[in-house]
Amino acid sequence: MCVLVDLFNREIIGYSAGVHKNAQLVYDAFATVKTDLRKIQMFHSDRGSEFKNELLEKVITTFEIKRSLSMKGCPYDNAVAEATFKIFKTEFVYGRNFDSLSQLRYELKSYVKWFNNNRIHGSLNYMTPVEFRKLTL
Template sequence: MTYVRVNYKWNYICLLVDLFNREIIGYSAGVHKNAELVFDAFATVHTDLNRIQMFHPDRGSEFNNQVIDEVLDVFHISRSLSLKGCSYGNAVAESTFKIFKSEFVLGRNFESLAKLKLELADYINWFNNFRIHSSFGYLSPKEFKASKL
């Protein structure tokens, strides 16, 4: 989860990243940093949630609560929390957010939440389908995944 400026106020973005190919499989944006934002990100996942084996969030209360517990229970997803104070426990997500902030967020102030959501959807489409990653032999996340299936 990270924050962005919308009309000069903080708003939040939640990204769900697939560790296999670093594809952003779920996302949401909203005014509050809470479980609803995480739930909304899960609602955008286009793959069968029963195929997800592990959810590896940080230790924030927005990830560890009854709402998210119910989602994980329904789809039989295990949770693996990072060690307290250990940034390496969630290194792929941290790396993705570094890229995301430098390419999408840096220095921007979105005029409205609706505009942020529209541009976020475009960015994620580009990130997943067109942005190449050196760690995948200069393939996009979707190309890399297709090459392994």
Template sequence: MVPHDHGIEFKNKIIDELLLTFEIGRSLSKKACPYDNAVAEATYKVLKTEFVNQMDFHSLRHLEIELYDYVNWFNKHRIHGTLGYLTPVQYRQEALKKLSDLLLTIHSSP
């Protein structure tokens, strides 16, 4: 039997009810296929090691402020190997530019 993680650490009644309320489905790997969600799993690992395990939160508000700052840094300043060593914001901007250029090429060709 191949061990697998189906998001058990996020499985709880409150989350299940919220997902149901907003009609959101869970994105889980298939059994014996741990790679289809590798980027998300790596992101959770980084979040835990760079943020959660380095902080002591004194209140929910403190957590909210620190998490906001961390996500801002993660998206705008931290480079990611899976994104060609760009930040997520840079990667998105480049992807949108490529798409825009492609659409202009398609629309301007006879």
């Protein structure tokens, strides 16, 4: 699975699920972003091969998104994403078995909707990501 997190309000703006952890998985997550990709100012990730490759470079270049990579071996550079992944794994992944990739994709879509619209975050003054975005924009 791949999730794209907006640092402004911790909203999951893109997501995908696939058989392999590769560039196509990240590309598919970008394809689910509902806003204009040209509004994304920066894409920050770790240095995994799924993030640093020709396919993703085409997306970033096409939409004029600046690139930021974590320092090697430094999870603190990506702290918000790491915290979101921990929540994601704890609430959605651990202890679960999915019968098929299509079931995983269906449930992932439902979880992302719940996460963005119902789950409150202390760092957002106990609002949901969507509430925070609507209040501040």
